[in-house]
Amino acid sequence: MTTSQTIPSELQPTRRSMFSGHATAVAAAAGAALALGAALPNRARARPAGVNDQDILNFALNLEYLEGEFYLRAVTGQGLDQALGASLGGQVRGGRQVSFSNPIHRSFMDDVARNELAHVNFIRGALGGNAVTRPTLDFNAGFAAVAQAAGLGPNFDPFADEQSFFLAAFLFEDAGVTAYKGAAPLLRSRAILQAAAGIEAVEAYHAGCIRTVLYKMGGAARQGAAAISGVRDKLSGGEGNDQGLLRDGRANIVPANENGIAYSRTAQHVLNIVFANGAAGVTNGGFFPDGVNGKLQST
Amino acid sequence: MLSALSLLSRRHMNRALMATAVAAGMAGAGCADIVPQGLGLALTPSPLTDPAVFNFALNLEYLEAEYYLRGTTGQGVPDTDVGPNPGAVTGGRQVSFRTPYVGEFMAEIANDELHHVQFLRRTIHASPLVELGRPAIDLEGSFRAAGQAAGLGANFDPFADENSFLLGAFLFEDVGVTAYNGAAKLISGRDSLEAAAGILAVEAYHGALIRTQIAESGEEAIKAANAISAARDTLDGPTPTEQGLRLEDGRFVIAPSDVNGIAFKRTVQQVLNIVYLSPEKHVGFGGFFPKGVNGVVHHT
Numbered sequence: 001m002t003t004s005q006t007i008p009s010e011l012q013p014t015r016r017s018m019f020s021g022h023a024t025a026v027a028a029a030a031g032a033a034l035a036l037g038a039a040l041p042n043r044a045r046a047r048p049a050g051v052n053d054q055d056i057l058n059f060a061l062n063l064e065y066l067e068g069e070f071y072l073r074a075v076t077g078q079g080l081d082q083a084l085g086a087s088l089g090g091q092v093r094g095g096r097q098v099s100f101s102n103p104i105h106r107s108f109m110d111d112v113a114r115n116e117l118a119h120v121n122f123i124r125g126a127l128g129g130n131a132v133t134r135p136t137l138d139f140n141a142g143f144a145a146v147a148q149a150a151g152l153g154p155n156f157d158p159f160a161d162e163q164s165f166f167l168a169a170f171l172f173e174d175a176g177v178t179a180y181k182g183a184a185p186l187l188r189s190r191a192i193l194q195a196a197a198g199i200e201a202v203e204a205y206h207a208g209c210i211r212t213v214l215y216k217m218g219g220a221a222r223q224g225a226a227a228i229s230g231v232r233d234k235l236s237g238g239e240g241n242d243q244g245l246l247r248d249g250r251a252n253i254v255p256a257n258e259n260g261i262a263y264s265r266t267a268q269h270v271l272n273i274v275f276a277n278g279a280a281g282v283t284n285g286g287f288f289p290d291g292v293n294g295k296l297q298s299t
Numbered sequence: 300m301l302s303a304l305s306l307l308s309r310r311h312m313n314r315a316l317m318a319t320a321v322a323a324g325m326a327g328a329g330c331a332d333i334v335p336q337g338l339g340l341a342l343t344p345s346p347l348t349d350p351a352v353f354n355f356a357l358n359l360e361y362l363e364a365e366y367y368l369r370g371t372t373g374q375g376v377p378d379t380d381v382g383p384n385p386g387a388v389t390g391g392r393q394v395s396f397r398t399p400y401v402g403e404f405m406a407e408i409a410n411d412e413l414h415h416v417q418f419l420r421r422t423i424h425a426s427p428l429v430e431l432g433r434p435a436i437d438l439e440g441s442f443r444a445a446g447q448a449a450g451l452g453a454n455f456d457p458f459a460d461e462n463s464f465l466l467g468a469f470l471f472e473d474v475g476v477t478a479y480n481g482a483a484k485l486i487s488g489r490d491s492l493e494a495a496a497g498i499l500a501v502e503a504y505h506g507a508l509i510r511t512q513i514a515e516s517g518e519e520a521i522k523a524a525n526a527i528s529a530a531r532d533t534l535d536g537p538t539p540t541e542q543g544l545r546l547e548d549g550r551f552v553i554a555p556s557d558v559n560g561i562a563f564k565r566t567v568q569q570v571l572n573i574v575y576l577s578p579e580k581h582v583g584f585g586g587f588f589p590k591g592v593n594g595v596v597h598h599t
Contacts, residue, residue, distance in 0.1 A: 104514050107551040118560030177500050184496045185489040197483040197496060198561035201476050204500040205554035205562070208507025216400065251403035254504040260414030261497035262504070 045266060047186040051295060056183050057123055057192065058132045058294035059267050060199075063179060064119040065089075065134040066274065066287055067172055071113035073139075074098040074165055075106070080134070083117055089133030090290065094140040098165045105162060105213055109169075112206045119199055126195070132293035142287030145276035146171055149235075150227035166214050167224045173207035174255055175232060175265065175273050178241065182264035204262065211253045215245045222246060229255075235278040236269035267296045275299060349491040350426035351595055352482050353419050355567060356498070358592035359478060360415040361433045362574065363471055367409035369438065370394045370457070370464050371402065380416055382432030386590060390439030394464045401461055401512060405468070408505050415498055422494070431593035441587040442467060444576050449530040451523055462520050468509045469524050469544075473555055474531065474565070474573050475502035477540055481564035503562070507553055510544055514551055521545050528555075534578050535569035571599045 065088070069079045073095035081087050100106035124131040139158065147156035158168030180200035187193040214221045226244035233242035241263040243255035256262050265273075272278050276286030282299040284291035291297050347355075365375045369391030396402035423430050438457075446455020457467025479499035486492045513524045525543035532541040540563045542555035556562050565573075572578055576586030582599045584591035591597045 104551060107549075108511070108514070108553045111551060111553045115554055115556060115560035118556075118558060122559035122561070181493065181496045181500055184483075185493045190484050193492075194480075194484050194564070195559075195561055197480050197499060198556070198564065200496060201480055201499055201503040201562035202554040202556050202560055204503035205476075205507040205510075208504035209511045209553045211504070212404075212508045212511040251400055251407055253404060253407060253508050254411055254501050256411060256414075256497070256501050256504075258414065259418040259494075259497075260411035260501055261418065261494060262500035264493065264497070 045182070045186075045264075048267075048296075051186075053187050053189050053192050054127060054130055055295040056186060056267075057127055058130070059292070059296040060180070060183065060196075061120070061123045061127070061132055062135060062288070062292040062294065063176060063270070063274070064116060064123060066137055067176065068113075068116040068120045069095060069134075069137055070139065070169070070172065071109060071116050074159060075110050075113045080117065080120060084121070088120075089293075090136035092134075092136075093138040094143075094159075096159045098159050098162065100162045100165075102162060105166075108209050108213075109165070112169075112209075115202050115206070119202075122195070126192070135288050135293050136290040137287060138289045139287065141289060142274070142276060143168060143171075145286050146228065146231060149231045149276065150224070152224055152227065163214075163217055163221050166210055166217070167221065167228065169206075169210045170214060170225050171228050171232070171273075173203060173210055174229075174242065175270060176203040177207055178263050178265035179267070179270045181262055182266055182270075208253060211245060215251055215253060232273050235272045235276065236265055237272070237278075241265060268299045271297075271299045347485055347596065348426075348428075349486050349488050350423055350428045352485050352495075353422050353491070354428055354431070354594040355592065355596050356479070356482065356495075357416065357419040357423065358434055358588070358594065359475060359570070359574070360412055360419060362436055362587055363475065364409065364412040364416050365391060365433075365436050366438060366457075366467065366471065367405055367412050370467075371406045371409045376413065376416060376433065380413070380420065382420065382430050384431075385433040386435030388433075388435075389437045389589075390442075390458075392458045394458050394461065396461050396464075398461060401465070404508055404512065405464065408468070408508070411501055411505070415501075418494070418498075422491075434588050434593045435590040437587055437589045440589075441576065442470075444586065445470060445527070445530065448534075448576065449523070449526040451526060462513075462516050465509055465513050465516065466520065466523050466527060468505075469513060470527050470531070472502060472506035472509050473528070473541070474570060476506050476555075477563050477565040478567075478570045480562050481566055481570070483564075503554075506555075510551075510553055513544060531573050534576065535565060535572045536578065538569070539563065540565055540569065567596050568599045571597070575599060 069092050072083055073079050074097065077097035079092055143156060143158050147153065156164065158164050177200060180196055180203060184193060184196050184200065187196055214225050222245050229242045229244040233240065243252055246252055274287045275282050275284060277299065280299055283297055361376065365388050369375050370393065373393035375388050420430065442455050442457050443453065447453050457463045476499065479495055479502060482495060486495055513520045521544055525545060528541045528543040539557065542552040545551050554562065574587045575582050575584060577599060580599055583597055
């Protein structure tokens with residue numbers, strides 16, 4: 001144990017105490033794990049066979065490309081290729097600079113754009129040569145499909161104004177939270193898990209901001225959010241894993257279950273949302289006309 | 300002098316490394332994970348069982364639940380949920396919210412925090428740990444001291460009005476996020492991890508709600524939030540753990556995070572530095588917990 005020289009000798013465990021402590025600690029930990037598992041209402045799902053941490057990170061990278069392009073284009077008018085000075089892959093259709101009416105809201109969305117850009121950079125760096133390229137993205141087709149399903153009208157344009165943009169952002173952020181939360185227990189590397197937890201928290205900060213702003217906008221913004229939440233839930237299995245901005249007539253900023261715990265989604269259900277298609281076995285559509293890259297690519 | 304926790308972690312390292320190796324061997328079976336470049340193989344053995352981590356978290360949830368429940372209803376955590384030999388709660392009273400929806404926001408958070416207390420209690424009941432009950436909590440002298448440390452004057456009272464209550468909330472929420480984020484690597488069970496990740500997300504939703512609302516509550520509130528963030532950063536030592544609400548260049552920050560867009564994390568000791576309002580090591584009580592938190596880990 002190379003660290004032992006830094007421990008004052010009087011505090012070092014003797015060989016005997018380490019060994020005798022070992023068996024009881026292991027037994028106690030095993031008992032605790034069993035008991036705890038039984039107490040937890042939402043059991044984590046099993047990791048799909050043949051899927052490793054790298055596949056999960058690459059799946060997340062597809063979503064980060066989508067979010068990165070969405071926010072960067074809205075805030076700066078330019079996408080990831082310009083921000084990073086490199087061509088990251090497939091074509092991006094739609095998306096343009098939004099004219100925000102509230103400078104504080106614009107500043108928050110600028111922070112979100114920076115975070116999503118950082119996520120793309122970080123995950124690409126972590127995966128190195130194994131990182132998937134950006135798939136073809138289509139904001140026009142994706143939002144048209146969701147707007148139709150949510151009854152937002154045939155002319156919904158997410159980049160038209162501040163309220164439209166926040167509604168569009170609302171579609172992505174809660175889904176991002178549920179995606180990372182669902183993926184966290186499947187990860188084996190503690191380092192990757194730590195990063196995923198930290199990204200999940202950042203997505204939840206984004207979602208909390210977007211939900212708060214939409215709630216305060218009132219009327220049409222709240223109704224639009226409720227409709228989009230309903231569409232997300234319906235597309236992803238109808239398990240009630242989604243909540244709008246009102247519950248029992250009162251503000252509902254945090255989508256959470258009866259334990260105050262956020263929901264999870266499987267990769268398949270996340271794909272149902274971004275493909276705007278609730279069927280199983282689908283491999284493209286909506287925001288990803290040519291599908292996503294990597295091993296996890298089918299609903 | 301090593302802290303108790305780091306010593307504990309070193310003592311258990313061999314055991315944890317062995318357990319990790321065994322688990323990896325069993326799960327591997329010819330399809331070992333590829334560890335992406337740049338992250339390396341990090342084995343961070345946990346010195347604590349999952350129930351012990353949840354027990355630590357329960358102390359923080361009691362603090363938050365008492366704060367929000369008292370602020371929104373005038374009543375604290377119900378007697379049925381405070382556990383055996385509960386400590387006393389000093390201070391806290393119903394706030395008169397001038398903006399109805401802000402009152403609703405705070406009531407929603409109060410509800411979430413009470414649910415966290417109830418969930419963690421059930422989790423601990425189902426484990427070999429003995430429940431220790433709510434620790435003694437001070438919502439009065441603690442805030443005066445915190446307010447003074449942040450330069451908000453000697454009489455900071457978060458229950459005085461809406462903006463003050465939002466600032467008191469701001470003091471807690473980002474800390475909750477960093478605490479759960481720091482705990483992620485201490486948790487070994489998959490179900491426990493999923494639950495902790497879900498509470499982490501909820502605390503971040505709360506954190507964003509508070510940040511968004513304070514940003515739109517005027518210059519004085521924004522400056523006070525920045526001062527509280529700076530005070531937290533001073534209390535918990537030199538590692539980067541904070542971004543204020545508004546940066547020097549005028550940009551607002553919704554998600555306090557590092558250059559990779561990853562939320563900051565705090566160790567148990569750093570969390571205690573903040574809630575004990577002491578930057579020192581080996582401190583066992585103070586600030587919001589006048590008799591310390593309950594459980595195996597209670598020193599900075």
